[in-house]
Amino acid sequence: MVDFFSLVYKRGNLLKRPLITLCLLVAFATGFAQSLFLPPSATYQPDRLKTVVITEVATGVAISAGLYFLWYRKHPRSHFHFFNDNGEWLQMDKAGHATTAYNIGAIQYDLMRWCGVSNNSSIAVGGLTAIGYMSIIEIFDGFSSKWGFSKGDMLANIFGAALFAAQQKGWNQQRIEMKWSFHASPYAKYYPAELGSNFLSRMLKDYNGQTYWLSFNVASFLPAGSGFPYWLNMSVGYGAEGMVGANSNPASVNGKPVPEFPRYRKFYFAPDADLFRIPTQSSFYNAASYLTRFSKIPAPALEWSKLKGLRFIPIYY
Numbered sequence: 001m002v003d004f005f006s007l008v009y010k011r012g013n014l015l016k017r018p019l020i021t022l023c024l025l026v027a028f029a030t031g032f033a034q035s036l037f038l039p040p041s042a043t044y045q046p047d048r049l050k051t052v053v054i055t056e057v058a059t060g061v062a063i064s065a066g067l068y069f070l071w072y073r074k075h076p077r078s079h080f081h082f083f084n085d086n087g088e089w090l091q092m093d094k095a096g097h098a099t100t101a102y103n104i105g106a107i108q109y110d111l112m113r114w115c116g117v118s119n120n121s122s123i124a125v126g127g128l129t130a131i132g133y134m135s136i137i138e139i140f141d142g143f144s145s146k147w148g149f150s151k152g153d154m155l156a157n158i159f160g161a162a163l164f165a166a167q168q169k170g171w172n173q174q175r176i177e178m179k180w181s182f183h184a185s186p187y188a189k190y191y192p193a194e195l196g197s198n199f200l201s202r203m204l205k206d207y208n209g210q211t212y213w214l215s216f217n218v219a220s221f222l223p224a225g226s227g228f229p230y231w232l233n234m235s236v237g238y239g240a241e242g243m244v245g246a247n248s249n250p251a252s253v254n255g256k257p258v259p260e261f262p263r264y265r266k267f268y269f270a271p272d273a274d275l276f277r278i279p280t281q282s283s284f285y286n287a288a289s290y291l292t293r294f295s296k297i298p299a300p301a302l303e304w305s306k307l308k309g310l311r312f313i314p315i316y317y
Contacts, residue, residue, distance in 0.1 A: 037276070037286040041116035049115040060133065067140055076145040083141065083148025087247055090240040090265055094156040095212035097134065101160030102178040103294040105130035109168060123168045130161040175220040178212065179235070179272070179296040181317045185209040190258045191244050211239040211316075213296050215272045231277040235296060237268030241305075262307055270301035270316060 041048070085093070109126035117125070134157040142149030160178060167174050185208035188195035196202030202209065215235040219228040242261035244250060250258055275289035275297070301316035 037283075037290040038110045038114040040110075040113040044116035045114075049112075049117065052111050052115060056129070060136070063133075064136055064140075067136070072140055072144055077143055078145035080142045081148045083150055084152070085150050085246075086152040089207045089243055089246055090263060092207040092210060092212070092238075092240050092243075094152055095238055096180075096207075096210070097153050097156035098160035098163075099178040099180055099212050099294070101130040101134050101157040102164050103160075104133055105161045105164035106174060106177075106293075109164070119172070120169075123165050126168070127161040127165040130164070131157055171220070173220060175217050177215045177217070177233075177274070177293070179215050179294055181211045181213065181237075181296040181298075183209050183211075183317050185241070187242070187244055187261065190256075191250070191253045193253075194245070208241050208243055211237045211266075211268065211296075213237040213268075213270075213272070215274075215296060217274060217277075231274050233272035233274055235268075235270055235272040237270065237296075237301070239266040239268065240264065241266060264305055264307045266303055266305045268301050268303050268316065270296075271299045273297050273299075 105126040107126075108129040109122045112122035112125050113119070135154070138149050138154055138157075141147040163176070163178065164174065167176060182203045184199065184202065185206055187208045188197075188202045188206045194205070195208070196205040213235045214237075215233045217230070217233050219226065219230040219232070222228050240263070242249070242263040244253075244258055244261065249261055249263065252258055274293065276286070276293050278289070280286060296317070298315050298317040301313045302310065303313055303316070304310045
């Protein structure tokens with residue numbers, strides 16, 4: 001448990017790898033699994049809402065306290081200032097911020113509807129909760145002399161929350177979801193302090209292995225009765241490769257030379273599936289499929305990049 005919390009509260013993980021924030025919220029939501037996961041309540045449930053609010057406030061306070069005492073307190077404080085990191089990691093970190101904010105908003109909305117809160121209020125609470133959780137990170141950064149408040153990160157957070165809210169308000173459902181996938185890359189071994197020293201830390205820190213997706217639920221765009229499988233999606237993805245450092249690759253790390261790698265962007269087209277849309281009577285399946293909704297399933301994919309052109313990948317994740 002100590003190793004887990006030291007991992008969670010390291011700034012290099014939580015603050016610049018926002019997927020951990022999403023994992024914390026998902027872990028919190030597991031306490032509310034039902035026979036049908038988080039079914040909307042037709043009546044207001046004050047006891048449920050009280051439990052949700054108390055748990056989320058406690059989680060927010062714990063995250064804030066952990067960030068300060070276990071990391072920020074070790075570094076000099078300064079007046080509030082801004083920091084431009086828009087050129088780092090070929091904007092993969094911005095995609096991560098947007099994806100995390102989107103999914104926090106969607107999960108928070110479902111929690112509110114489970115408590116019987118009205119639709120419009122649940123949309124507002126979902127969007128504001130997403131921005132609020134992500135803003136904790138940026139505010140701490142803003143008062144640290146080593147970093148600063150990133151406008152780019154906040155714009156990405158707002159975009160993700162807005163994508164959730166606009167769809168829920170306009171369509172009363174999420175037709176376009178933001179998802180994430182990961183595969184091991186060959187670059188982390190050259191800079192394990194920055195990109196991770198084991199599979200778990202690399203999954204959270206190595207942007208070379210991460211891909212961020214817009215997953216389109218095709219059936220929701222078609223007329224009722226079209227017969228198209230409601231769980232089958234088509235998705236477009238964004239990734240990048242060749243990154244050993246944030247802005248550029250170092251020539252050496254700890255005295256060891258780093259080969260020259262071209263830094264380039266990659267784009268994908270692939271099928272996907274919303275497994276939580278498949279109705280079953282299994283409470284375990286309903287909970288597991290819902291809580292992994294932010295993760296894209298492995299599938300065949302088309303990849304395009306300026307460096308390698310168009311190629312087919314039999315199974316990509």
